[in-house]
Amino acid sequence: MSLSPQWKVQLVQGKFHVTGKIERKNKEKGKCQPENRHRLYLAKGEEASHFFCKDCNGEDHVECEKTPVEVKHLLHPKHSLQLVSQKSSIIQTRKCFCCDEDLKKIFYYCTGCDYAMNIACAEKPPVLFIDRPKWHADTLALFPRQAFLTCNVCAVADSSSPIYMCPPCDFVVHQRCTGLPRVIRISRHRHRISFTTSFDEGDWSCGVCRRKIDNDYGGFSCIKDGCSYVAHSRCATQKNVWDGIDLEGVPEEIEEEEVEPFVTISKGVIHHFSHQNHHLRLDENRDRIYDENKLCQAYIMPIYFGNFFSCMQCDYILHEECANLSRKAYNPIHPHLLSLMGGNDDVRKYEDKCSACPWPCIAGFSYECRKEGCSFKLHVQCATISEPLVHGSHIHPLFLTSKPGEQRSCSVCKDSRLEFTNETFNCIECEFALCFGCATLPQKVRYKHDKHILTLSYGKETSTMTYWCEVCEEKVNPKDRFYMCDDYCCVTLHIRCLIGKDLYMKPGALCFSNDGKELRVLPNNHMSRPFCPGCRKRCPYKIFMVYTRLIFCSISCIRDF
Structure with missing residues (x-):
């Protein structure tokens, strides 16, 4: 069947916006190119029964049956649904109202209600009655309108899914909630948790989103006696928390015996899995001279303070904490x-x-x-790094409450970092969010020309002080973050000048791009600093990179070149 979407739409912050009418690409009739004809798979496992022609938008394919450009559907009786095409996005997605699957490239849409439905759902009539004995003993009837009724299973009142109900029992359930599991294991808790229709009296809060739980509605609770862990139904079944496996009826697996990261040879001497050829000895000397070139091979950061293991035959070293990391x-x-x-x-x-x-x-x-x-x-x-995170950038504790697809901008670096992750540490008291890049910056460091410990300062909006960076000799903005000696010397340094712009890049490392081009990381320790064609400046950081036989001071310079 030929598809002829009438409008282009784009998803912006969870809502579709019409961006224009779809016009045929080739003005000459009958000149459609085969490569511009795209098949559309309406459902998983089914063959492509529909196609979209970019050249004519379906106008010239008179030999093919056409999908209606406008339909009326029982689940949305108030308005007609129009056939639209969306601009693809790898960051944002939107679900079909009916099947709760991701919307296809082309779907039916109501502009007035922001209502979206896949073609496969629009082509078949809705199921008026269902039996779900797992959730309710009686037959459930479809409520054919969008309504904000509180679901007994997920405790949420929204209209983003068809609703089934049993009026005599005052039982309401979203269609998508009828497919929820009964027993699961999630990343936030070490025990299995199972669904419960209600909670005992008391003040319960969700272990995922940290919000209050309504005792009168369903959710998940820990199956272990004496464990009080609970979670909202939707929070517990997020794709970044649950692996999608229902464990109802599945016996508890026997935990594998933990493999130790090292074998103790003698007191203070170990054989670590990461350094098979030599033994490592514990160094507990707290009066040692700081050497910024000695990097922990796990963190790829200098050993600022604390104990570490060093190889008895080469320069391999590990923080004591890194040597003890679980396998x-x-x-x-x-x-x-x-x-x-x-x-x-x-x-x-x-x-x-x-x-x-x-x-x-x-x-x-x-x-x-x-x-x-x-x-x-x-x-x-x-x-x-774990939650609750008590961080110097904010007065309240922070939690990992981000939902899949949720977009938050880091309140410290002001970078959404959406190309890397949607996960942030969030405050449940206010709108503050902290990205992992900022959360993992070392709070205390050493500088080779200062005998004191430097602390990460988060600046003050009202500060009028003038600071200068010891390395680049440029001004330090007192309202931004910087490293500062709190003792008598008052040394200040930009973060990038002290620890670098691209972190965890080991001098001497070799890697390749997807197209096979070599990138080599080298120490910037020569008398003359190399010139970067990307930013057109001398490379100021501790490392530089050689890529396509050119020298760059950072990955961002490679991308921008």
Whole structure:
């Protein structure tokens, strides 16, 4: 069947906006090119029965049956639905009102109500009665209008899904909620949780969104005696929290015996999995001289303070905490088990990004998902930060409450970072949000020309002080973040001047782009600093990069060149 959408729409902050009328691309009739004819798969597993021709928008294909450009549907009787085409977006998605699946490229839409339905749903009549004994003993009847009725299963009153009800029992359920699981495991809790139709008296708050739970409606609670963990139905089944597997009737799996990250050889001497050829010895000397060139091979950051393990035969070192990192771990922002990877010198792609922060994963340790088809990975810095996060940038504790597809701008760096992740640490008292890039910046550091510890200062909006960076000798904005010595010397430095612009990039690392071009990271420790053709300045940071035989001071310079 031929498709002839009439309008172009674009999704902006969850709502569609009409951007213009669709015109045929080729003004000559009968000159349609086969490569401009695109098939549309209406449902998973089915063959493509519809097509869209860019050249004529379906006008010239008189031999084909045409999909109606306007329809009336029982689930939306007030207005007609028009056939539209949406601009594709990898960041934002919208669900079909009827089937709760992602909307296809072309679908039916009501501009007045912002109501959207896939073609496959519009072509079949709705089911008027359903039996869902798992949720309610009686037959449920379709309520054929959009209505803000509170669902007994998810405790939400919205009109984004068809509603089924049992009037005598005062039972209401969204169509999409009838497919919710009964027993699940989520990334936010170590035990299984199961659905309950209501909660006991008391003040309950959701372990995912941290908001209050209405005791009279359904949700999930921990199956273990004595454990008080609870969650809203929708929060517990978010795709960044739940792996999509219903465990009802599935016996509890036997936990694998934890593999230790190292073997103790003698007191203070270990054999770590990441450094197979040599042994590491614990260094507890607190009076050692700070060396900014000694990098922890897990963090790819200098050893500012604290104990560390150093190789007895080479320059390999690890923070004591990094040496003790678990080989397997769950993380709150991913539903699958993650494995600790590190210690190998394999060549990586420089496009490989941490799934939480903006920095690439081309060196150091990382926690990676080994599930087939899943490319989720985290720097150890991002994997080991936890909630509630008490952070110097904000007066309230912060929590990981982001929902899939939710867009928040970081309140500190003012960068939405949407190309990297949607996850932020959020305040439940106000609108403050903190991205992982800012949350994992070291709060205390050392500087080679200062014997004191420097602290990350978050500046003051009303400050009139004048500060100068010790490295670049340029002004430091007192309203921005910077590192400062709180002792007598009052040394101040830009963040990028002290720890760099592209973090966790190991000097000597080699990686390749997707098109096979080599990128090499080198230390910027020569008498003359190289010139970057990207920003057209001398490279000011501790490292520079060689890419396509040109020298760049940062990844952003490579992208902008």
